[in-house]
Every structure is written in C-alpha cells, then in structure tokens.
Amino acid sequence: MDGQDLVVIALSGVQRFIEESRSTSDLRAGSRIIAELTEQAVSVCQESAAELVFPAPSKKRKDVGMPNRVVALAPAGQGTTLAQRATARVNEKWKEWLQKTLGRIEETPGMPAVTWAVAPPRPGGYPEQWKEAQRRLAARKQVRNFTALEARNGPCQLSPHWPATTKPPKGLPSFERDTLSAANWLKRKLGRPNDKESVSPYGIPSTYGIASAPFRIEVLKNINDPDVTEQVDYLHQVVQDEDTGIHIPNWPLPGMPKPQGELAQWLWRHGGQWVYTDSWSAESLAREFRKPTSGEAFDNFSRTVEIGRIAAADLQKIMRDKFQVAPPSSYLAILVQDLDGMGSYLSEEKNLSHKRHTEISDQLRRVAERQTELLHDSALLGVAVYAGGDDLLAFLPAATALAGARACRQAVTEVSPELPTASSALLFFHRKYPLRLALAASREALAAAKNVPGKNALAVSYLRRSGTQETYVQKWALPDHNDPEALVCDRLSLFTRSETGARLSPGLLRDLERDSHALCTLSLDLFTAELQRLVHRHTLAPTSEQQKAFALKAAEQLRLLGRPTSALEDSEKISEQSLIAAARVAVFLRQECR
Template sequence: MPDSLLIFSIGPVQGFIAEARRAQDLWAGSIWLSEITREALLACQAQGATPVYPADLAQPSLPNRFVVRVPSDRAEQAARAAEEAAQAALRKRARRAQQALAGHVPGDDTWEAIWQRQLDHHLEVHWAAVPIGAGGYADAHQAASRTFEAAKRTRRFEQVLEDGFKDSLGGTRSALRTGEMDGRAYWQAVAGKVNASMLRPDGRERLDALGASKRFGFEVQAFPSVSTVAAAAFLLRAGTEQPELLAAHAQRVGRLGVFSVPQVGQRLPALEAVTWPYDGDLLYQETLTVKRLKADYGVEPSEAGCAAARASLRALEQALGSAPSRYYAILTMDGDAMGEHVSACRSPEELAELSRRLAAFAQQATQIVDRRYAGRVVYAGGDDLLALLPLPDPELAVRDAEGQPAEGAVRPDAILAACDLERAFTAQFAGWPEEALPRRRDGRTVPFGISAGLAIVHHRYPLGAALGAAHRAEKAAKTVAGKAALAVHVLVRSGEPTEACAHWQGLREAYGQARNLFARGALSPRLAHNLAEAAPAFCAPGPEEAFAAEVRRVAQRQRNRSKLSPEQAGEFARHLTGWAASAGLTPPMLAAWLLVASFCTREGGAE
C-alpha cells in the first residue's frame, strides 16, 4: 500500500496570537501555539509519519500547518492522534494557569464549567490525507491541498453560548467568574492578590480561560512591554553614556513602590549591558504622576516622590539631549506566493529543503531583530514573522552618518530592520533550482520574495488596533504589482495618518540617506511637508522632470546652509527622484516616504 500525504492545521491563530492587550500576551500565544503544533507533529511521528514540512521540529516557532508522509493505512489514525495530542498540549499549559489562579481566588463549579467549555471548544483542527499515486508527490500534494481547503470551508465546530461580562482580550467569550462573583467582581478579587504586572487593578481587565492561560501560564514579564520597546534607543544610550543618572532614576522609581521586572537585557537582549529593572513606561514624564501610578501600578505614592522621580528623569533627558520615543513599530512579514512554492516542490526532499531554509531564515531573523536592532521577535516560523521594533535614535543616526558604526553595534531602526530581513530572506533562496519554481500561465517563473507591513504607533495606543494596522499595511504591500514590497502606516495621536509603500529595491538606501540628513539637521522636516503639499499638482500626466525640479528647488530652500552644500542638496534630490522613477512611485508616494523618514527621526528622539 502506498504512503499518503497528510496536511494538518491547528487554529484559530487569531485566538492564540492576535487576541492581546499586552506584548506578553502576544508572545505567550505564539509560544503556546508552537507547543501545541510540536506535540501534534510528534504524535504523527509516533504513528510512523515522517515530517516533510516543517522539517526541523526543534525550531522555537513552528507554523500552525504541517505536512507529513504516513503509511496510508495509518493516515487517519495519525491525524486523530495529532488532534488528541494538540488538545492535551492545550490543557497542559492551561493547567499551570488554573493552579496559579486557584492560589489567588479559588473557583467553584460555575468557574470550572466555563473553563472546561472554553478549552473544549477552542481548537479548530483541519486535516486531509491523499495517497501518493502514480503522479508522484507533486500531484498528491496538490490533491491534498484542494481537499484540505475544502475541509476548512466546511465549518464543523459547535457554536456555544458565552454569557455575562466578556473577556478583555477578544471580547467574545465569557470572562471567568464564580457563582458568587460576576466577571467584574471575580477579576477585581484576583487583581487584589497579584501585582499590576499581571493584571490591571480594580477588575478593569477580565480574562477568559484562554486569556488567563496566556497571562498566568507563562513566566511573568519574560517579554518586553511596548513601552519598553519604544524606549529601547533611549535606554541604550542612557545605559552606555549616563549609567549613573539612569541608576539614580531607578532608585527614585523604586521608592514609588512600583513592581520590578527582570533586567531589561533579559527582555531586550541587545540591551544586556544596561541596568534597568523596571518597565519602560517609567521612563516617561506623564507616567510619574500620582493618578497614573495608582491606575496602572496600583500604588499611591506621595506627590513629593513623584516630583523627585520626574526630576531624576529630567536630569537624564537633559544629559542625553532627548527624551524616550513615544512611538514604536509592529512589523509583520509574509512570504509571497509561498503556497505556490510549496506546491511546486517535486519531492518530499525538496519540500524539506525549503522548510530548512525557512527555519534558517527564522533563526537569522531573530538575531537581526533581537540583537542588531534592539527589538524582539514575537513569532518567526516558516515564512511568517511578527516583531516589535524601536524607532531610530537621531544621535546614533548622526554618528553613523559621520562614520561606519563599530562591528556589532546596536542601531535601533524599524525600517532598516525590515530591509535587512528582506535581504536575509532572499539570500536564503539564492541558487534555488529554476525548474522547481512555480510558473505563471505566460511561462514566467515566480521568484521567492517577501512582503511586509509596518505600523508605527504610540506606545499607549491599543495593542489590538496596532496589530490591525500592521496587518492592513502588509495587505497593502501584497497588492503592489509583483509584491515584494514594504508598506508603512504611521498612526499619530492627532492628525492624519501617513501611508507609504514601495518595492524593496533601493528603499534601504533612499530611506537611510533621508533619515541621516533629517537627523543631522541638514534638511528641515519642512522639506517633507512642502513636497507633500505640492505633490498632488504633479500627478496629472506630464514630464517627470517637472516634479524632479520641484524636489531640487525645495531641497535647496530647506537645507541647513552650514551642514549641507548646494551641490550636496542637489545630489540628494537627484538620488531621491531617480529612486522614485525606478520604483514607479508617484509624487505623493515619494513625499509620503519623506514624511515617514522625518517622523522616525523626530519621534525616535522625542524632546
């Protein structure tokens, strides 16, 4: 009897990863889903299956869909075993959270019924198995993919009633409660037993079984908050240039009675030499008030204590010449036409090789984000990536512009990080056999590529909305002809958002040059705003030279005469418009990229 090809997926991804109010929730959901997938794959192996995709089960993040080769008479048995293993892995992590909660506020039959119901109905498992016939592996994979997609369109999951107060993460399931306490009262009681690093005070945060498992089933504060990511560049400079002032501020913060967390280097590996045992939120003047500290940390310090902490922070800001950025970036990346590339593989060995290259990219991506750019990867599995990144620090950008940074130097910049990730992805598939590439109807091959969405948002902006903005940006990048593009959406707290999109080719150089000139003060931010106002007038059909001349004119007017010569301003304008022409950018889109570069340098070192 021939072997079969089994495709198996576990969801919902939204419920595991995207339902989050804190960065810790994102990270925990990602780890949890990978744990469940790994156990399902191991269960298939125990039934005689051979993993095809992913090939490496040891990688930290696994895609939620896998392919195995299994004896046909054991295909259904393997799928059932995988489903049982997935449920067991779900409950193993949940049990840890259940025990933690019982130690704070014991549940009852009502609580237990909600807990069991939500775990019983959460997983969405789909699978399809097709024998590998005379047509070989490629035909079997295409047939299995069609059967699998048909199975996904047939909803087999029972709808259940979720009453009472809803959970704060997804807003669709019942918050855990007891027979005596409703969802608000129960979580208010829990909040009274744990510090604010776990749960917002006064019952303002209510969790269901899945949210509670993310929050209480993992190590506390193993992942940085978005405020810590936003402040990363500031912390990097403070820890290396003004460690005494940073330590003095930490002492003042400690006297306020707020909770401490693991050292920042444990949360942001690039900052391992920096000593800061608190959340990054405590590096903002607006946090250091009696009202905010009571609301967010559950403490009531004196006004004098808050004033002293604000003064120590002000001294640090003055010494560095800047305050922490109030903005950070969420990056999502997704391989282009990866389904076609998977289907184009002619053998299990070829698909396994594709899987190995994707795993190598995931490892490289973690190094790039976590070490080189002072960010943190949430998820890197297969061709998907989700990461949090800080904006550039203007002072560091100036130093880089004046000379090459030292080998291994940490240089926060979300857009440059995205560009380096794209280069790493493309390099992984250099030399891939052309005959193994998918083809369009006209015979053209489809190269390996990746598109990305980057949302730049305020650190107090709701995380769910920020994630949505990043995914919308990624979708915009995918709509560009040929894909292989980056879209950036900047969401300011007041004013119109800025949206920019371009292919990767030439983007790193054009953005980097503009960023450095803005950071040095060689060009005024008014350059970007003036061109944004003028650009619509140049959208009608006409010579491209007209807008190029306008760029040169405005660059001359907005240059700092002591830092940029007329010749240098002209050369910058020619390089910029040349890139725009080769990339097919409209005048408004070129202006949008200048607005993005100006914003990143301005907000990266907020004054």
C-alpha cells in the same frame, strides 16, 4: 513512497488568537502557545513511523517559533489514526494548561481548532497526494462547530467571541483589571514577567522597553558617570519603594548585553518605562495601581512620583548635554513579512515532490533562524514574536527599524535565491498606542505591499498617537544606475539621521501638498530643479554648505521614491500620491527615529 499516506494537520484561527492581545507579552505568549501545540502534533509523528516533511527539525524552535501546519508521510492506512492521535495530543496539552492556570477546565470553542486531511496512496505519487490533501483540507475548513455559550460575566475584553471566565486566576497583580476568557488568561499568565526569571520563551519586553532601548544602551555605557548614576538611582529607588508600589516586572531585550551591578541591571530589564517623563503622572499611576486619588495619601504619593519625574527629566538633560544623546524615542516599529505566493510555489511542478518539499522546509527553517539571529543582535535590538521562515512578526526600536526590515528581507535571498520574494511592512507607532490597533494597521500595510503588481514590495507606515497616519508603498528595488544595489529602505534611511545635524522641516509637506499636482506635470529636468529648490528651502542645517549638500541628496531620494509602484508605468514619471506619501514618511522619520 507510493505506499504512504500523506497527512496534513493544521491549527486554524492562529493569527486571530495571537493578535487578540493587549501587551507584547500577551502577543508573544500567544505565539508560543501555538508553537507548543504544533510541537505536540510533531511529537506524535516522531513517535510513530511517520516521516516529517514540514516543519524541518530545529534546535532553536523556542526562539524562532513553529509553523502552524504539519505535513508527514505515514505508512499506508495509518494516516487517519496518526491525525486523530495528534489532534488528541494537542487537546490534552491545552486542557493541561487550563487546569494549571485556572485550576479547572473551561470551554474555549474554536481553540485549539485542529483540522486535518489524509491523502492515501494513489497513481501519480506524492504530487497527486499533495493536491488531494490541499483540496480535502480546504473542504474540512468549511465545516465549523458552533457552540452556544452563556456569557454570564460578559464577553472577554480581548476576544468578545468568548465569554469571560467565571473566576479569574489567583495571584494577579494589583494593576490587573481585564475581564478575560480562559484562553486569554492562559496567554496573560504565561507571558507575565516576574522578578525570579530573566529569560523566558513566553515573554518579550514592553513597548516602552523596546522604544527606549537605544537610549538606555547609551545610559548604560555611561552608568559610571556620577551624574548619570545619581539620576538612575533616584528612578530605581522610587520605582522599587514598597510604599510607592509601582514596580512592574519586565523582560530584557535579547540584544542588550546584561550589565554588571544591581542598578545597571534594573535599568537594563525594568527601566524602559521610567526613562520617559510622561510615565510619571501621579493621577495616572494612582488609578493604574489602585491607590487613593485624593487626600493626604495621594499628596504623599504625588510628592514621591514627582521625584521620579524630575530624575527622568534630569537624566535626559545630562545625556544630551554631556554625551550628545537625544531623548528616548516615543516610537517603535512592527515588522511583518510574508513570502509572496508560498502556496503556489509549493504546488509548482518543479517543486512538487517529497524531496523538494523537504529541501524547502529546511530552507524555511534556516531563514527563520537567520532572521531571529539578526533581530536579536545588539546592532538591531529587535525581538521576534514569531519567525516561521515564510512569515515573520517582530518589533524593533524606531532607530533600527529600516535596517531590520532590510536585514530580514536579505536573509531570505541569502538562504536561497530560489525562494519566493518577500513583501514586508514596517509600521511605526507610539509606545502608548493600543497594540491591537497597531497590529491591525500593520496587516493593512502588508496587504498594500502585496497588492503592488509583481509584489516584492515594502510598505512603510506611521501611526501617531493622535491617529494621524500615512503609508508609503514601493517596490523593494528602484531602478537607479547611480546606485543599483540600494533598496527603498536605504533611500528612506537618509531622513533618519544626519551626521551634520541637517534635517527636513515639516513645512516641506505644506508646499508639496499645495504644488504637487503642478510639479508632477513638469518635465523631469524641471521637476528635479523645482524639487531641489523646495527641499533646500525647508532644510535646516548648521551651515549653508551642509544645507545644500543634504538638500541635494534628499531631493534626489524623494524624486526616486516618488516613482509609481506599477511596473507598467514609465519609471521616469512621478506619482503625485507616491511623492506626498514619501515626503510625509521622510519628515516623520526625521522627527521620531532616534
């Protein structure tokens, strides 16, 4: 082992490239591009006499993704050649993709950006090589190439640091209007769904498809009901009609079982957008699909679109009246997770060996596979953009988001309690809200969670279409002798559902915002009594008994959620900031998680 070079190869600018996306398919395609480029570097290591340390081999890489860093041990003196071959292989794959997508190769400075470092054999063996490789890699990343490019067609709309390509790819759909760089056209083309494929490693459903999934599952359960069939058939006919021309191919959710029958399969895969009545605006659809916006042609188009709007409204009414199913939620959630201090963990003396790093690499593989398996289950209806073991980005319907955050956090401890703790952020956002802004907000929420003393925290945020937002941050586990196993997401979940139909009124926020300062100066007993009174006053329920029962539970959870995040503070104290944030999030969850 002492006679081997330690080689570290990293792809830089990964998060920026992935998240400079307009759609979920752009996002997923960006993630898969990075994964496949990393696989090119891995393949060079596997073809040579090098021994792979990170990442661990996996048969499920197309589902779980690939870390953007490769660590290998090569025969002494061969490390530099190995790193150079891996870099060349990555660049060759990138050019191959550009040629296939655009029919030519264009400059994309900084993409792919491969940085590598080699630590030759030295006294102290692997631990000293690891430290040296990290120092060299950090130094290499400080050296940048700056290439001046002329933006004759203006900047790329997704990545302004790149110029827009001189000529977009052929065969674009009529609604495609973006002006993109060569790198982003590659993402767009790889992620774009079509009607021939039902599964692709590059594609995931749209925000509409994810947000409406729980509602569509209920519709599919009752698809043989004549009233349901009739309305879904109306939607199908209008969307698929060639004269209307508003069909948008989509990808199905992994957790939604494929149903039998053409009509049910259309709803399963393509119907996510069309179960919302506000999707049926003739003016908006005409602009999107480049149709006349006035005159007789527009009048005819408007009448056809109105049939779709009425069908969507009638379908929601039938599901509510006959099957007690609420309308589709307009919200979905982004889940981001990051293991706390992973770099320091790898450099700890107890972990700093070739054997231990190999074990950790395999543990991260198992975490990624388990998280992906959980997210793609029918119980959660989620979809992973990438799962690397030490980090995660996924989407979930609003109704299952808290359960998904809990499951993905638990997956880490199930694989190995020795791994670092996980901090997470859950951002609820409107299906029409710009995806890039939502992703940026989720990163801010994750930063807030990781800023909690001791980390190991969850941030729950919402971002309304109007721009109104709130973030509640708390340690994953709150001290509570009555329910020591409950996590913060379990406490918030009380507000997402109620078998009795009890719910909080938004009026609670007005009273809490007005009186919170005075409330937080009371003794714990007086504070609890007054909070119970306020919550009871603003609880709506079918009966007074149900109102009282829900109010007592809700007040107790708000009291616990209102504790300070700092472990240095008295756990019995109430933080005014935490209490208000928790109440705002609780009201939001009750309104939108269905």
